[in-house]
Amino acid sequence: MATATPPTRPALRARYERKQQEVVATAARVFAERGYQATSMQDLTEATGLAAGGLYHYIGSKERLLFRICDELLEPLLEQARAIVAHDAPAADHLRELLRAWLAHIAAHRAHMLVFAQERHVIEREPQWRDVRRQRKAFEQILDDVLARGERDGTMAFADRGLTLLALLGMVNHTATWLKPRGRLSPAQIADGYCDLLLKAGAAA
Amino acid sequence: MATATPPTRPALRARYERKQQEVVATAARVFAERGYQATSMQDLTEATGLAAGGLYHYIGSKERLLFRICDELLEPLLEQARAIVAHDAPAADHLRELLRAWLAHIAAHRAHMLVFAQERHVIEREPQWRDVRRQRKAFEQILDDVLARGERDGTMAFADRGLTLLALLGMVNHTATWLKPRGRLSPAQIADGYCDLLLKAGAAA
Amino acid sequence: MATATPPTRPALRARYERKQQEVVATAARVFAERGYQATSMQDLTEATGLAAGGLYHYIGSKERLLFRICDELLEPLLEQARAIVAHDAPAADHLRELLRAWLAHIAAHRAHMLVFAQERHVIEREPQWRDVRRQRKAFEQILDDVLARGERDGTMAFADRGLTLLALLGMVNHTATWLKPRGRLSPAQIADGYCDLLLKAGAAA
Amino acid sequence: MATATPPTRPALRARYERKQQEVVATAARVFAERGYQATSMQDLTEATGLAAGGLYHYIGSKERLLFRICDELLEPLLEQARAIVAHDAPAADHLRELLRAWLAHIAAHRAHMLVFAQERHVIEREPQWRDVRRQRKAFEQILDDVLARGERDGTMAFADRGLTLLALLGMVNHTATWLKPRGRLSPAQIADGYCDLLLKAGAAA
DNA sequence: TATGAATGAGCCTTCATTCAT
DNA sequence: CATGAATGAAGGCTCATTCAT
Numbered sequence: 001m002a003t004a005t006p007p008t009r010p011a012l013r014a015r016y017e018r019k020q021q022e023v024v025a026t027a028a029r030v031f032a033e034r035g036y037q038a039t040s041m042q043d044l045t046e047a048t049g050l051a052a053g054g055l056y057h058y059i060g061s062k063e064r065l066l067f068r069i070c071d072e073l074l075e076p077l078l079e080q081a082r083a084i085v086a087h088d089a090p091a092a093d094h095l096r097e098l099l100r101a102w103l104a105h106i107a108a109h110r111a112h113m114l115v116f117a118q119e120r121h122v123i124e125r126e127p128q129w130r131d132v133r134r135q136r137k138a139f140e141q142i143l144d145d146v147l148a149r150g151e152r153d154g155t156m157a158f159a160d161r162g163l164t165l166l167a168l169l170g171m172v173n174h175t176a177t178w179l180k181p182r183g184r185l186s187p188a189q190i191a192d193g194y195c196d197l198l199l200k201a202g203a204a205a
Numbered sequence: 206m207a208t209a210t211p212p213t214r215p216a217l218r219a220r221y222e223r224k225q226q227e228v229v230a231t232a233a234r235v236f237a238e239r240g241y242q243a244t245s246m247q248d249l250t251e252a253t254g255l256a257a258g259g260l261y262h263y264i265g266s267k268e269r270l271l272f273r274i275c276d277e278l279l280e281p282l283l284e285q286a287r288a289i290v291a292h293d294a295p296a297a298d299h300l301r302e303l304l305r306a307w308l309a310h311i312a313a314h315r316a317h318m319l320v321f322a323q324e325r326h327v328i329e330r331e332p333q334w335r336d337v338r339r340q341r342k343a344f345e346q347i348l349d350d351v352l353a354r355g356e357r358d359g360t361m362a363f364a365d366r367g368l369t370l371l372a373l374l375g376m377v378n379h380t381a382t383w384l385k386p387r388g389r390l391s392p393a394q395i396a397d398g399y400c401d402l403l404l405k406a407g408a409a410a
Numbered sequence: 411m412a413t414a415t416p417p418t419r420p421a422l423r424a425r426y427e428r429k430q431q432e433v434v435a436t437a438a439r440v441f442a443e444r445g446y447q448a449t450s451m452q453d454l455t456e457a458t459g460l461a462a463g464g465l466y467h468y469i470g471s472k473e474r475l476l477f478r479i480c481d482e483l484l485e486p487l488l489e490q491a492r493a494i495v496a497h498d499a500p501a502a503d504h505l506r507e508l509l510r511a512w513l514a515h516i517a518a519h520r521a522h523m524l525v526f527a528q529e530r531h532v533i534e535r536e537p538q539w540r541d542v543r544r545q546r547k548a549f550e551q552i553l554d555d556v557l558a559r560g561e562r563d564g565t566m567a568f569a570d571r572g573l574t575l576l577a578l579l580g581m582v583n584h585t586a587t588w589l590k591p592r593g594r595l596s597p598a599q600i601a602d603g604y605c606d607l608l609l610k611a612g613a614a615a
Numbered sequence: 616m617a618t619a620t621p622p623t624r625p626a627l628r629a630r631y632e633r634k635q636q637e638v639v640a641t642a643a644r645v646f647a648e649r650g651y652q653a654t655s656m657q658d659l660t661e662a663t664g665l666a667a668g669g670l671y672h673y674i675g676s677k678e679r680l681l682f683r684i685c686d687e688l689l690e691p692l693l694e695q696a697r698a699i700v701a702h703d704a705p706a707a708d709h710l711r712e713l714l715r716a717w718l719a720h721i722a723a724h725r726a727h728m729l730v731f732a733q734e735r736h737v738i739e740r741e742p743q744w745r746d747v748r749r750q751r752k753a754f755e756q757i758l759d760d761v762l763a764r765g766e767r768d769g770t771m772a773f774a775d776r777g778l779t780l781l782a783l784l785g786m787v788n789h790t791a792t793w794l795k796p797r798g799r800l801s802p803a804q805i806a807d808g809y810c811d812l813l814l815k816a817g818a819a820a
Numbered sequence: 821t822a823t824g825a826a827t828g829a830g831c832c833t834t835c836a837t838t839c840a841t
Numbered sequence: 842c843a844t845g846a847a848t849g850a851a852g853g854c855t856c857a858t859t860c861a862t
Contacts, residue, residue: 012824012825053827053854053855061854163395164398166380173379200405200406417846422846530792569812577789577808603775667857672821
């Protein structure tokens, strides 16, 4: 993956990184709309107002751009998740907090999420995406750990924990597809809805 | 959309359609692996053993091929769904039957399903995909109708039926992603798992 | 190095290869004039009368084209050289025959030779050119062997055989630069001139 | 050809010119390795440690840089050659001195020489290189004059003087290709080797 | 002096598709 | 029926160069 070379002097560097983020955000929006593959650099040129060369000054390559989008999505989410499970609380509370953070993140990065989902088949197959895959897996592991802890301490009892986790991942990931900025339900309400679904279904006898 | 011109004499026509289905199946597999956009006609040329001209003889165009894949996925599924809800039975039974048929269909057409999911953003936006969208919506309507009937007759009580339906769609659609031909759970078991999840969560008091 | 895929049926294959050679010859001429790097595929498009796609149908890539040019130059030359030294004759006769064959080859493939010389720095450095390098070295080895044999059997006595060989290579390679189709001296006369230069300078006492 | 604008105050000017020479030397090295055309300004940016703007401050343009390299090569060589033939001496002595100076120059400016040879086809064709061509021709004329004088005064007798000169040019120019800083033969030894080759071959009966 | 952001033309190549055979 | 030669627009990206700072 080609890397754009950022300036070294701090003042310029800050400016560079601000502009870079702007470009990434714009690109995420366009990718989400038209699809990553179907979006040409020409499209981004128009969306950003930069000429081809200027664009590459900030992004290195189209694939690098996709990488940044995935990273901006997963890295802070993973960090939040780790912070949540770091403090002491019942498994059910952790689950609810995780879901709320997750849905809020999706709402705030809807375009990122849609792009990530669309290009999933690439990310799961190509070696250069290993780090991204690892972040995704780490997050899912945290979720599974919480469910497992609930089972162990007797507060949850799932028919099949593995399937429950997969169902959860499915419903949450799918959410980016239909979530609207000012929709009927807030991200928190959706999170609670999913959480209740799981907790009721897995209510200990 | 360009249309390939099939022969009119019945014997030839049968042969033609058999070969055509073969091509569509192969294409679905390749698309599922590499992505529709990332797959070139050249790739299909290699995968099918046909030369460019021969390929076009059967498929008309790349987009037409995508259309066929979607249609092979949705049309029989919709038909089955209609058959299921046509006979008299409690809402919960209908739901279970629908899920079993659906999961079985996904298992049998995994590639089709993955392609459909991947290209969803195109299908949902472009006018030429209206008919496909309509099929998808009709199927989802059938599901919603069953849940609504359950609510009406008092056998189900969801916190939020709309959200429940979306959750269901999410988990089922996501399934194609991880379903393996000889996995731990059979399609029927998965269907039952999802069904129980919903029914427990929406158990009437 | 990408490879264009030739047809398999013999009749078509012959046609394909004829056209391919035509393209290579044209390209060699253009490269010789403008330089390999300075020549754009657009230039070749104009020179061959083929559109971009058609061009690639025959050549695979620009680098592959360069490879073909080098191969068309070196492979038959090496073959001729081997045939010459295979039959019994005095070293001086072999030398003269080699030079005549060599100069005739250069005259017949002036463009190829100029391209080869121009891109020498690439050919000598990059790993994908190993086979071409090997052919060049094999040819030079044959020359050195003849000079060494002359020294051994006492018919030649060079002040420094290594330097003499390098001088020979220099003068012959340089020839493509100034050789004109109907110049004052024929390739054979030039060959004899170089041969005499060496033989006189290395005349045994 | 764009021209960089040097400062006018003497002290600054000296500094400027020192740095400029440094840049030219570095560029010559990189060009010799990768080829003039294949070297990007970005490559030079990295090799010199200057940013794009700084580079242009010193060189004006990429072509101007090539011009400087050629000029640094040819101008002092031509001056030396003129000095040599200015003093009275037998033609054979002049030839030897010329070759020694020439080979020493090549050894000291190997990169310059390689670049000059590589880009020869450009230099010989484009009008803006007329002055460089003139220098090259002037140098070759000096060589030819010496050989002609040797023939006239009966101390040399070549089979074909024109061909002999071309052979000489070929062997010397080719030398840059294989000359190593601490090789088996010193530049002076190589010069003598070439000189002896010519003188023996052209020994008057 | 020197930086590095920015340009936009041009690079090589691939693409879906057509059509004479 | 099927081939594969051929198209030409468009793809992602790099290039030499300029200029505000």
